Amino acid sequence: MMRTLVLGTALGLASFTILPAQAADFAATQLTSSQRKQLLAAREQVWRAWFANDQKALEQLLPADTLAINNGEEAWENREAVLRGSREFASGGGRLVRLEFPRVDIQSFGDVAVIYSLYIFETESKGERKTSSGRATEVFLRKNGHWTNPGWHMDSGK
16 A cells, blocks of 8 residues: 555656646747748748649648648548649639738647638739638648648638
């Protein structure tokens, strides 16, 4: 009984020193201005690559396990569906006219960053222009010094 009490107490005390150290690993961190610039450049590259049907860039920026929830779409998309959507947009004659992010907030946790944005983009297809806007929550993961975009959720903001 005494052995169990001592062991239990020791484990309890150890958890008070180990758990806070592990939790600290997940505390928000501040990106340097260079890291922020690289992150936002990667995000811009993902969006522009999609509209330009740059499959090579998308394959580098979107990991195999990508998961996307797009504005107005019921189905969630995996990487292949995202790549297919880009191809279909381009093959339909679509092109990006304007892309803006009027509000951007970032939370970073080591090699993981979450970008919260308001977005506006204008596209043209078959001579007709269309403006879309909403909110985006995008997850980025830094691997080997490069940001990848494994997932996002977009909505209309309404």
